[in-house]
Amino acid sequence: MxxxxxxxxxxxxxxxxxxxxxxxxxxxxxxxxxxxxxxxxxxxxxxxxxxxxxxxxxxxxxxxxxxxxxxxxxxxxxxxxxxxxxxxxxxxxxxxxxxxxxxxxxxxxxxxxxxxxxLAVNQDVGWYEERCRSCGSCVLGWTGGICPVTLCAKGLYNGPCGGTNNGSCEIDPEQPCAWFKIYERLAGQGRLDLIKEFHPANAWQDQVPRTLIQPGYEKAEATGQKT
Amino acid sequence: MEKVLKKGHFAFTGELGPPRGANAEEVRKKAAFLKGNVDSVNITDNQTAMVRMSSWASCLLLIQEGLEPNYQMVCRDRNRLAMQSDILGAYALGIRNILCLSGDHCKFGDHPQAKGVFDIDSMQLIAMVKKMRDEGQFLSGGELDEAPKMFIGAAANPFADPFEWRVYRLAKKVSAGVDFIQTQCIYNMEKFRQYMKQANDMGLTEKVFILAGVTPMKSVGMAKYMKNKVPGMDVPDEIIKRLQGVEKKKQAEEGIKIAVEQIEEFKEMKGVAGVHLMAIEWEHKVPQIAEMAKVLPRPKLE
CATH class of the missing domain: 3.40.50.2300 (Response regulator)
Known part of the structure; x- marks a missing residue:
């Protein structure tokens, strides 16, 4: 939410x-x-x-x-x-x-x-952790379901950087390193090959105001009707 | 530096941090200690996210002084447009080596609320420079007029966890197109030997020149700080004990001795093509270290 x-x-x-x-x-x-x-x-x-x-x-x-x-x-x-x-x-x-x-x-x-x-998850009553930056091009399929855009302080696509510190991010010992977690999860699933590949520069989708019209609804939008 | 490495000489590179101000004399002063003692000098790019004189401008000052710079570029402060234009400008002005880095997070620096750019990461920066050089194209695929023939470098930290993954990350940098690697400061020699064995076994050392990173300890305090406060740094207790074993006045000398012993071992280590000496704010010690490590005179290649 x-x-x-x-x-x-x-x-x-x-x-x-x-x-x-x-x-x-x-x-x-x-x-x-x-x-x-x-x-x-x-x-x-x-x-x-x-x-x-x-x-x-x-x-x-x-x-x-x-x-x-x-x-x-x-x-x-x-x-x-x-x-x-x-x-x-x-x-x-x-x-x-x-x-x-x-x-x-x-x-x-x-x-x-x-x-x-x-955009965050509910970890406990009154405790929320961000999980998504709505970047518009989801990578979770090859990152073990952990978002590096949101959870890596540098938003790296080819992490982890050299600052991983006993599984934590260099910015804060309390902040887990996203890429360390990605590595661990993919290793557990036997899918490390996914991150052995080089991931090229991202085509950012969030650099202009975005309008989304779901397929099949183009017409309703065109009439621009207000209630 | 490219020629030194390609001719099979053991390379010896240094590092210089630009000043926090417009003081060109400061750069020249530090450069004088390095001249003739190293093959090239890394010029840091807003290191630890503190604003400093720009790397490319400091590189030019070095060229004027007759040294070869290694232009460091971080992904934190520039997007792909700014990076590519700076690379073109740097090459046009005589800069031939570039080191591609992610960059320390802004949180560590003097503008902790700044927006970190990270449009591309260090791996993607390597690939971008390679594309510009080898294909004569911008990242977008557009043709460029005269390719920048950069010798492309990157950093590697053999010690940050997960240790098992580090050599694969090195492999990724190799496949992205890197020519040379300068490692994080090495103190844990045993772990580095393991890392190099993996790199040799995977055939990586045939594809990339690896320069081992060395930073001499100035004191017990520095060693403890590096061990406890610097993320991704691996300082074994033996190093601290050895420094503690000598009187305070002699700790710096002992630190240099340790560094020299390391360099001697690196000369013999399979797959290590040279040493990158990061004598942080200790440039004046470089001539002495180079002398003691018997890496002088530096080869003169045209």
Missing amino acids: IVAKRKPIEEIKEMVKGYQKVLNVGCGTCVSVCLVGGEKEVNILNAELEMARKMEDNPIEMGAASVERQCDREFLAELDDKVGEYEALMSMACGVGIQFLAERFPDKPVLPAVDTTG
């Missing part, structure tokens, strides 16, 4: 300092699962902001709303009747949701309350 972390309260306070009435919009999907931007977190942040502003003698009214997915028009439509009374919108969704919210209500300032940090 997409994971994010909340911005420091001081940064959020700075963003809302000019406003008295802001609608904070949570998202019920990824950021809700990763405990940062769901309904509960919206209420907590609102309470913090209202309290802080009250103490400054400059009260702010924080509205709360949560939609199932901010990356989906049909759910954002639920907000159409609500936003009018607010000076600005705050979003606790990932960067995708925040932008779609801003696109839906182009007259309203939209403020991010979280920093999106990546």
